[in-house]
Each structure stands twice: as C-alpha cells, then as structure tokens.
Amino acid sequence: MFQNKIVRRALSTVFTLFLISLISFLVIQLPPGDVVSTYVKQQEIIAGSRLPAETIEYLRERYGFGEPMYLQYLKWVGGFFRGDFGFSIIYDGAEVADIVGRRIGMTFLLVILALILSWGMAIPLGIYAATHKNRFADYLLSNVALFGLSIPDFLMAVIYLFVAIFLLDSNYVGGLFSEGFVDAPWSLARFWDFLQHLAVPLFILAIGGMAGTYRIMRANLLDLLDQQFVETARAKGLKERTVIYKHAARIALNPLISRLGMQLPVLLNGTIIISIVLDLPTLGPPFYRALIAQDMYLAGTVLMILAVTLLIGNIIADILLAISDPRVRDG
Amino acid sequence: MKPLLEINNLSTHYHLEQGLLRAVENVSFQIAKGETLGVVGESGCGKSVTARSIMRLLPPRIGRIAEGEILFNGVDVARLDPRGTEMRDIRGGQIGMIFQEPMTSLNPVHTIGAQIVEAIRTHSDLSKAEAMEKAVMLLDRVGINQPEQRARQYPHAFSGGMRQRAMIAMALSSDPALLIADEPTTAVDVTVEAQILDLIAELKAERDMSVMLITHDLNVVGEVADRLIVMYLGRVMETTTAAKVFDAPAHPYTKGLLESLPAIGRRSRLKPIKGSVPGPHERPPGCPFAPRCDKAMAICQTQPPTFRIDDDTSAACWLYDDEVRHDG
Incomplete structure (x- = not known):
C-alpha cells in the first residue's frame, strides 16, 4: 500500500519535472533572438571586442542553435545530467552551474x-x-x-x-x-x-x-x-x-x-x-x-x-x- | 452505610455571552457502593453537566459549580482544584468515564494500547511493559479478539462498538470505584448497544463497582439500573427505582416520557409530550415542566420542593403536597 503510493508519487514527480523544464525552456526562448547572438552583441557593446569565431561556433553547436526547437530542448535538458546549465552573459560567459553552485x-x-x-x-x-x-x-x-x-x-x-x-x-x-x-x-x-x-x-x-x-x-x-x-x-x-x-x-x-x-x-x-x-x-x-x-x-x-x-x-x-x-x- | 457518591444541592452555572445558564439547579442524589444509578432526561436537561461537575471537567472560565457539595468517598470534590493532583488522582483513577461518541473518543494518532498504557501509568508505578500486559488483559476482558495485535493498532482500525469497548477498558484500567457512562450506547447500533450494556453490567458485578449511567432512553435504564433519577431543565424531577418507574411513575414528566416510549406489544398510540423543551435562556419560572404539563395548577408558578412519596421514591411536584391534594 505505502510502497505503491511512493511509486505513484515518484512517477508523477518525474512528469511534473518534465513540465517544469518545458516551461523554463519556453521562458528562456521568449526574448527575441537567440542567447548566443545576444551575448555576441553585448560583448561588442561593452567590451568593444568581437568574440572569436570558434567560440561562437562552439556555443552554437553546444546549444543547437539553428536546429529544430525539440533538439534545442533536448540538448539543454541533456546538459543537466552533465551539470551543464548553460552560460551566463552578465558573468562574461561563466558557467551557470558555477554561479548557482557558489x-x-x-x-x-x-x-x-x-x-x-x-x-x-x-x-x-x-x-x-x-x-x-x-x-x-x-x-x-x-x-x-x-x-x-x-x-x-x-x-x-x-x-x-x-x-x-x-x-x-x-x-x-x-x-x-x-x-x-x-x-x-x-x-x-x-x-x-x-x-x-x-x-x-x-x-x-x-x-x-x-x-x-x-x-x-x-x-x-x-x-x-x-x-x-x-x-x-x-x-x-x-x-x-x-x-x-x-x-x-x-x-x-x-x-x-x-x-x-x-x-x-x-x-x-x-x-x-x-x-x-x-x-x-x-x-x-x-x-x-x-x-x-x-x-x-x-x-x-x-x-x-x-x-x-x-x-x-x-x-x-x-x-x-x-x-x-x-x-x-x-x- | 455511607454512599460512595453523595451530591447535595448542586448548582452548576455556565457563564455564556448570551447570559447566565443554570445548567444544573439544586440537584441532589446518591450512589451506593456497587449500585447502578440511571440518569434519564432529554438532551439539554443537565445530565452531562452533572457528570462533568463530578469529574471537574467543566469548560474553564465558563462552567462553574455555583453551590452544593459533591462528596466522593467523603471528599468534597466540588472544593478541589480541577487541575490539582488530588482531583487528577480521582479523575481517571477512582472515577472512570466513557462518552457518547466512540468514533471520536480515542486519539487518532496514538495506538489503542499506548492510550490505555498512558491511563494505567498515570495512576500507578507499573513499567511500560507491565502496563501493556495489563492493557492487553483488559482488552481481552472487554471482548476484543487478538488483544495483543489490536493493542498495536490505531483507532481507525476499530469499529464504533470496538472503540467503545476499548474506551471501557481504558476507563476501568485503574480499577475505579465509580464508572460514569455518558450515553455510552447512543451512537452505536442496537445489536452493539445490548452487548455494551451487558458488558457494563458484568464488569460492574465482577468488580463491585458503582455505575452512573446517563441516558435519554428509559428502556436502557430499565435493563441495567437499580435506581434512577429523572432530570428536566437542570432539575431532578423524580427519584425512583427501575422496578417502580414503569408501573408507578410519580412525576407527570416521567409519565409523559413513558407514554412517548414505543414498547413491544403495546396497543395504544404513542403520546408525545406536548410542546418542546424551552431554549436554555427561556426557562419558565416555578416548576420547569409546568408549561408542558397536563396537570399544571396555579401553584406550579412556584418551584415545588421535593416530596417524599415512600422509602425509595420522591418527586418535585405539587401533586404530592398534602394541602394541594386535600384542596383538589
């Protein structure tokens, strides 16, 4: 009885986690343009320097920009399991995992x-x-x-x-x-x-x-x-x-x-x-x-x-x- | 022999926002050792308040014993501090009490066994293990199968009848001299009712215990009580024996109660008492039953004293006043 309840509860938790991640992903996608472009522009304005082309390419590849939405989502969610939560623009491209972790x-x-x-x-x-x-x-x-x-x-x-x-x-x-x-x-x-x-x-x-x-x-x-x-x-x-x-x-x-x-x-x-x-x-x-x-x-x-x-x-x-x-x- | 419990002129008042409620007025009665006293009356007549006055379980700052004495084994319980050691020794130790609602009488988050053990250890020096052994024996005695296993269960695993049995086991766990049963069978099925009443009667005989059985049902009293008092609006209307009440009720109110009672084999129609119990704040002056009484007279506007009819019956009714009788 009690065990059954735990199993049911665990399943519904996993499902809810999925929904939460979906909504968070949509929120991330809300601003116009993709995150990498924003980052590039921001660096140009603030630092007055252009990011190296290979950095931009690496970031685009890492988050699947230009690919279909569901692939972008999967790449983003997949990152969680490697401790990768994306990078931060305001912290000069530092890993979100590091900022949050501290x-x-x-x-x-x-x-x-x-x-x-x-x-x-x-x-x-x-x-x-x-x-x-x-x-x-x-x-x-x-x-x-x-x-x-x-x-x-x-x-x-x-x-x-x-x-x-x-x-x-x-x-x-x-x-x-x-x-x-x-x-x-x-x-x-x-x-x-x-x-x-x-x-x-x-x-x-x-x-x-x-x-x-x-x-x-x-x-x-x-x-x-x-x-x-x-x-x-x-x-x-x-x-x-x-x-x-x-x-x-x-x-x-x-x-x-x-x-x-x-x-x-x-x-x-x-x-x-x-x-x-x-x-x-x-x-x-x-x-x-x-x-x-x-x-x-x-x-x-x-x-x-x-x-x-x-x-x-x-x-x-x-x-x-x-x-x-x-x-x-x-x- | 001195009675186990002797109540003299007890008045208990409730200080409510709507005003003063005289829940119990000038009540006197006695319970002898080994005797079962039935306390009969409609709801709101002061039966439960009388019981709670004896147990000193009145709501603090609202219910107060205004007058009178409650002599239990010669100690005036009415003078004790309700939260003091002396009163707590009596409460649960020398007087056990069971209630109307078995479904809500037990704590839902403690096991049945733990609740009985708690009662035992409050009034004795037994170890937990010894107390649990006694609790299991008690559960067995009140007719609960597999008592060891049941003691480990929570109340929600018990039916209403079983819970009332467990309550009885708990109330008797310190071998009290008096058991107060406040409508113990009102909330259970008829079949269970008979079992519970039989159980109380058996245990009473076995332990030479006294019982104060509160009920609204005269039939219940007829089955188990030796003597009884009939209460109405906080007053004792009649004191009589279980043998006499059915054949020779003295007070018109008792007669009314009997006539409104269905009985097997009876031909005549049920005759309810006319009118209804007045609200708590609209008590009539004089005899409280006068407005509903067939035999009401002018003098009933004055509160009647208690008239002695014979050795074991008395009634608070002007019909038994010699002058009134002769004039009429």
Whole structure:
C-alpha cells in the first residue's frame, strides 16, 4: 500500500519535472533572438571586442542553435545530467552551474534557518494563544500576526536598511560578511561577523512566514481542543500540559506539515527578494540582474530551482505527514 | 452505610455571552457502593453537566459549580482544584468515564494500547511493559479478539462498538470505584448497544463497582439500573427505582416520557409530550415542566420542593403536597 503510493508519487514527480523544464525552456526562448547572438552583441557593446569565431561556433553547436526547437530542448535538458546549465552573459560567459553552485548553499541555509526560526516562534505562540483564547495576550498576538502578514518582506527589508544605516549607523548591513572576512577561512571571528549580518535578514524572513503559521496553529489547536478525545485525555487524569501537547498540539502540527511544501518556495522567494534589497550572497542578486539583462540561461535555471523546490518540499511534506499521522500512512 | 457518591444541592452555572445558564439547579442524589444509578432526561436537561461537575471537567472560565457539595468517598470534590493532583488522582483513577461518541473518543494518532498504557501509568508505578500486559488483559476482558495485535493498532482500525469497548477498558484500567457512562450506547447500533450494556453490567458485578449511567432512553435504564433519577431543565424531577418507574411513575414528566416510549406489544398510540423543551435562556419560572404539563395548577408558578412519596421514591411536584391534594 505505502510502497505503491511512493511509486505513484515518484512517477508523477518525474512528469511534473518534465513540465517544469518545458516551461523554463519556453521562458528562456521568449526574448527575441537567440542567447548566443545576444551575448555576441553585448560583448561588442561593452567590451568593444568581437568574440572569436570558434567560440561562437562552439556555443552554437553546444546549444543547437539553428536546429529544430525539440533538439534545442533536448540538448539543454541533456546538459543537466552533465551539470551543464548553460552560460551566463552578465558573468562574461561563466558557467551557470558555477554561479548557482557558489550561492545555492547560502540560499538554502537562509531558507531552512528562517523556517526553523519561524516555526520555533509561531508554534509556541499559537499554542499559547489557543489555550488563552479571548484573553488579552490572544488579541495582542493575533493583531501583531495580522500586521506581520500584511507587510511584504521587501518593505521590511527597506525599513531595516533605513533604520540600520541612518539611525543606528550599523556596520552589518548588506552582504553576509564584513569586508575583511569575505574570503577569509572560517574562524570564530568570521562566524560571529556572519551571525551579526545574518540575524536581521533571517528575522525579517521568519516574520513573514510566521504570521501564517501562527494563525493556522492557533485555529487548528482551537478546533482540536473541542474534540472528544481531548476530554477523554483529561478524564484519564492527565496533566493539562500532557493533554495539550501530546493529545492536541501534536495533531495540530499536521496541517503545518502539509503546508511545508508551499512554504519552502515562498521562503525561497522571500530570500531572493530580501537578498536583492540587502545584497546577500544568495541566488537573489544574480537572478535579478539576469532578468533585467535577459540572461536567460541563468534566469531559467533559477526559475527551475524555484519550481523544483516546490516539488521537493511537497514530497518532504508528504513523507513527514505519513510519519506523523497513522491515518495518512494506512489510508 | 455511607454512599460512595453523595451530591447535595448542586448548582452548576455556565457563564455564556448570551447570559447566565443554570445548567444544573439544586440537584441532589446518591450512589451506593456497587449500585447502578440511571440518569434519564432529554438532551439539554443537565445530565452531562452533572457528570462533568463530578469529574471537574467543566469548560474553564465558563462552567462553574455555583453551590452544593459533591462528596466522593467523603471528599468534597466540588472544593478541589480541577487541575490539582488530588482531583487528577480521582479523575481517571477512582472515577472512570466513557462518552457518547466512540468514533471520536480515542486519539487518532496514538495506538489503542499506548492510550490505555498512558491511563494505567498515570495512576500507578507499573513499567511500560507491565502496563501493556495489563492493557492487553483488559482488552481481552472487554471482548476484543487478538488483544495483543489490536493493542498495536490505531483507532481507525476499530469499529464504533470496538472503540467503545476499548474506551471501557481504558476507563476501568485503574480499577475505579465509580464508572460514569455518558450515553455510552447512543451512537452505536442496537445489536452493539445490548452487548455494551451487558458488558457494563458484568464488569460492574465482577468488580463491585458503582455505575452512573446517563441516558435519554428509559428502556436502557430499565435493563441495567437499580435506581434512577429523572432530570428536566437542570432539575431532578423524580427519584425512583427501575422496578417502580414503569408501573408507578410519580412525576407527570416521567409519565409523559413513558407514554412517548414505543414498547413491544403495546396497543395504544404513542403520546408525545406536548410542546418542546424551552431554549436554555427561556426557562419558565416555578416548576420547569409546568408549561408542558397536563396537570399544571396555579401553584406550579412556584418551584415545588421535593416530596417524599415512600422509602425509595420522591418527586418535585405539587401533586404530592398534602394541602394541594386535600384542596383538589
């Protein structure tokens, strides 16, 4: 039963991946002219030099320009298996795989830390609000959450920039390392410097996701506290803490787990946007520049990463949910 | 002999947004050791609130015991802190409770065995393995086949009747002196109903346990209860025995309930009680049943006291007042 589900799931994942790649490919093809011509022209304008004829020929051959669309697509997709995601115009013909590879780790580190931070704050607050329903703390938290839900990430990042630079005169704004540490090997001092850069962007990211998580947790738990089995647990003589955590909150987490698949790409989006505003060394800044400069291999690859994150997030969510809820596992 | 449970003038109020709801008003009754007391009445009459007052499971900040005492083994439960150790020892330890909805009474994400083990270990020092052994024995006792295997399953693998059996096993896991069964058979099939009632009766005899059986069905009470109280709108209308209630109901409300009850072999038409139970915030003054009563008199605008009829029956009805009788 369970194995069957995994097989079915794997097949549908492969199919979805195919669709995602198709759409990303179409996006890459959207701008007029092919990427190589754009690259050649750009080099002429900026560097004032013409690319060597053999380089142009090599690139045309590599991506199948001039050949039918489906062959171009196959060449592009085939490249993935060799770690070839195309080249970037704005990075002077550097491999997209290298550019993305250097930044993807930091990107997902931010995403995952933000997720942990937002759950770590939202879940206890949601439990507190639900168990103190209609009291002052509940009203306060719910209003703050609404506020947090309504402010876009980028606006908070801009406000932070303003406050940090003009009011606090902070040295830790922009990037994730101070100048002296950018290329230094990891050390305690570098780590501390990193943390000080990281704290606020992370917090801004976490706040955005937190409001929704808090509201869902609160509503779920309120529903569950009305369930008969919660009264059964109390009737057993259990401590109220045990009743709340083991019998109600534990189950109230399940919808949050289901939502994880949606939350990951949203956090990734947030990371990208905040990184653009605060110039963090994640996929954000190159993606932004790539979109403006129509650097389509780079932009298309980041788009694919976004879509694949959604897919992987959903698979992780399904697995976690099956572990957490026996009804999903057996049903 | 002192009764196991003695409730004196209990009033439980709900403080709702729409106003004060007197869910239970001036209720008194007793349950002797080894006795089954039936608590009968239509929905909304305060049966469940009475049970939850005893268990101190009233919704916090909404439901409050306003007056009266609940003496259990001589301890006034009404004075205990509902979340305190003393109350938690009684709740689940000395008083077990089962509920109306077996489908939702068990936690869906913990195995049946784990839930019973949790109950056992809350009230004893048994190890997990010992508690599991006891849980399996209990499941076996309540009639669940292959109890060892079933203990490892989750509630969704159990039918409604099986879940109610598992609930009974859990409620009895700490050998309580009193079992409160709140409409335990309302949500199960008729065939299962008889089995569950038989099981409760057997277990009661086996353990010399007392049972408070809440039901809206007088037939159920007739089968298993020794004595019963009939409640209406938060008040006890009649206290009687299971033997007498069918032949000699004292209160007009009890008579009405009996006449609206289908019985095999009966020729006459069913006679429902006229009118309907008033809403919780529109309680009539005086006798709560007066507006629906055939025998209502002027004096019924005043709340009647409880009149003793004989050794084991009493009714809160002016018909049993000597003066009223002589005048009439």
